[in-house]
Amino acid sequence: MAGTSASALLRPKLGLGASLALSLPIAALIVINLLPLFWGMLTSIKPESVIFAMPPRFVGFGPTNVHYERVFVSGFAQSFMISLFYSGVAVVMALACALPAAYAFDRFDFPFRQSLFLLVVASIPLSLGAAALLIPNYVYFVHLGLVNTPYALPLIYAAHQLPMAIWVVKGAIEAIPRELDEAAIIDGATRFGVLRHVMLPLSRPALGAAGTLAFVGSWNEFVAGSVMIDAPWLRPIQPLIYSFIGFFGREWGPLTAAATLAIVPILIVFALLGRLIVSGLTKGSVKG
Amino acid sequence: MRSSNVSAYSYIAPAFALLGLVLFAPVFYGGWYSLQDIRYGAPMGFAGFKNFARLLDEPDMGATLLRTFIHTGFSVVITIAIALGLAVWIDHLAPRFAFLVQIIVIVPWIISTVVAALLFRWVFLNDIGLAAWAARALGFGSFQPLTSPAGAMSLLIAISVWKRVGYAVIILLAGLKSIPDDYNEAARIDGANGWQIFRRITLPLLKTPLLLVAIVLTLSNINTVETPLVTTGGGPGDATRILAIDVYERAFVNFDLGGATAMALLMFAGNIILVVAYVRFTKWKA
Numbered sequence: 001m002a003g004t005s006a007s008a009l010l011r012p013k014l015g016l017g018a019s020l021a022l023s024l025p026i027a028a029l030i031v032i033n034l035l036p037l038f039w040g041m042l043t044s045i046k047p048e049s050v051i052f053a054m055p056p057r058f059v060g061f062g063p064t065n066v067h068y069e070r071v072f073v074s075g076f077a078q079s080f081m082i083s084l085f086y087s088g089v090a091v092v093m094a095l096a097c098a099l100p101a102a103y104a105f106d107r108f109d110f111p112f113r114q115s116l117f118l119l120v121v122a123s124i125p126l127s128l129g130a131a132a133l134l135i136p137n138y139v140y141f142v143h144l145g146l147v148n149t150p151y152a153l154p155l156i157y158a159a160h161q162l163p164m165a166i167w168v169v170k171g172a173i174e175a176i177p178r179e180l181d182e183a184a185i186i187d188g189a190t191r192f193g194v195l196r197h198v199m200l201p202l203s204r205p206a207l208g209a210a211g212t213l214a215f216v217g218s219w220n221e222f223v224a225g226s227v228m229i230d231a232p233w234l235r236p237i238q239p240l241i242y243s244f245i246g247f248f249g250r251e252w253g254p255l256t257a258a259a260t261l262a263i264v265p266i267l268i269v270f271a272l273l274g275r276l277i278v279s280g281l282t283k284g285s286v287k288g
Numbered sequence: 289m290r291s292s293n294v295s296a297y298s299y300i301a302p303a304f305a306l307l308g309l310v311l312f313a314p315v316f317y318g319g320w321y322s323l324q325d326i327r328y329g330a331p332m333g334f335a336g337f338k339n340f341a342r343l344l345d346e347p348d349m350g351a352t353l354l355r356t357f358i359h360t361g362f363s364v365v366i367t368i369a370i371a372l373g374l375a376v377w378i379d380h381l382a383p384r385f386a387f388l389v390q391i392i393v394i395v396p397w398i399i400s401t402v403v404a405a406l407l408f409r410w411v412f413l414n415d416i417g418l419a420a421w422a423a424r425a426l427g428f429g430s431f432q433p434l435t436s437p438a439g440a441m442s443l444l445i446a447i448s449v450w451k452r453v454g455y456a457v458i459i460l461l462a463g464l465k466s467i468p469d470d471y472n473e474a475a476r477i478d479g480a481n482g483w484q485i486f487r488r489i490t491l492p493l494l495k496t497p498l499l500l501v502a503i504v505l506t507l508s509n510i511n512t513v514e515t516p517l518v519t520t521g522g523g524p525g526d527a528t529r530i531l532a533i534d535v536y537e538r539a540f541v542n543f544d545l546g547g548a549t550a551m552a553l554l555m556f557a558g559n560i561i562l563v564v565a566y567v568r569f570t571k572w573k574a
Contacts, residue, residue, distance in 0.1 A: 022381070022385070025377065029392050029393060033393065033395045033396055033450075033454075035411060036408055036411040037395065039407070039418055054416070054421060055425070096302070097306055098303065100302070103299060104300050105300070108292070108296040110297065111293065113296075120303075122563050122567050123311055125504060125566045126311060126559065126563055127311060128507045130513060131511040131512070131535055132535075132558075132559050133314065133315075134513075134536075134552070135318070135551075135552040136315055137314040139314075139318060139329075139545060139549055140317040142329065155306070155310055159309065159310030159311055160310070162303060162306055162307060163307070191295060191299075220398075220399070221400075222400060222402050223514055227539075238400050238403075241402050241406065242518060255410070259407055262402075263399060263403060266400075270391075
């Protein structure tokens, strides 16, 4: 970081050509990446008559909440809450399993340690294989009677996020000096005491990064959510929005209202923990 | 020593119980299930490789594989090309700009595919949308990619790229940051120009992150159900019917769970090849 800012200071002042070379790609990125978001949010508060106005109207209309009301009477609140529940439980479960596992893999020596860790590393890309894993997962969960229960999705989401979480947290534990564990053990701490009083506090940024990624991944998941769940009261938010596409058709008011509401938790997490997402991805250097 | 092994295993046991339940056991159960005669989702006795053989008899399978290859190939190559350009560019920006640009770049990746595709459709595809209006105002004709097979496939590739470029940029940027500044300085002093530095120093040192990104992108593109489902629905006709959508519809639209499980396991075997490559290139140590 220090190196980058030093070279930035050495750089001469930008000329016209250079500032164009800077601003054109940024403008293009903003149009391609942020405009759909902004336009969707704007559409969601427009009265029906303004939504389809040509030329498009950016200002000069009375904002309305009719689309939000329609979304809420169509079962949105229930899905929103249940998705918060699924994602929250998945994050807690993934981190609670990841921290002791990462600690053991880094600090203990036991038979099959290498092969078991290899299995964890291989599971990182494996849990991306939605289509390939989903169907065996579905028939197995039917067999266990877990389909269409509140347990199915937290278990699936936690397991999908877990390998990456172990990897990221283990990276942080590697950086904690072993002298700290030894000092704690000399002071009479058990292994669990070291985990609780040394590892847990010192790996907090990594736990935050892994947890943030796990939340975003769980909140955004669609396929397992639509396959494992039939009951409306258990249906997570992404399948609900997908069903809205069929239900509302070309009524873009309610559709963009639902999309906006689905983005809100992600934007809040991103605004508060955006740095953690970038750093988590960088540390993990893996998930797609 | 033995008791300390037991305690070590107790630390990793919860993690492996969870992975076993969701990732490993289903593969074994699916293997058994795929060899059964499946009626209405229920196993009715051993059937050998009948479910697999049925897949080979299908005349459309070759075309589906080809479409999967086209979608994944183009998506991965284009994503990496754009991401590499963006990463090198961001790496040269002043830090406060660099962070801002990274945040903008990552936005489509942190938004769910369903919502992203919905918004993308509303702005860029709709005949009454913003892009259509702009195209007409600028004197271009109407833009309706979903009506032609090539247009729909291009669109699917475009959305796949748009969704995942941000991820690739972040990983490649981390790779670029790990290249010591001295290397570039030394080359510059020796008279190398920007392209030569990129070609001879940056690219070779980025080999591992590039390979990892390529593998992860390949895996996620091959296995993506929601992108085609939400944007094109596999159409028009079968134009964007890739393997992932085929296996999904086989199971949950046609309710052929035997055939779908067999096919999913074949895809899983293909995924394993990529996973092995991934593990090889990851600098993992236990």
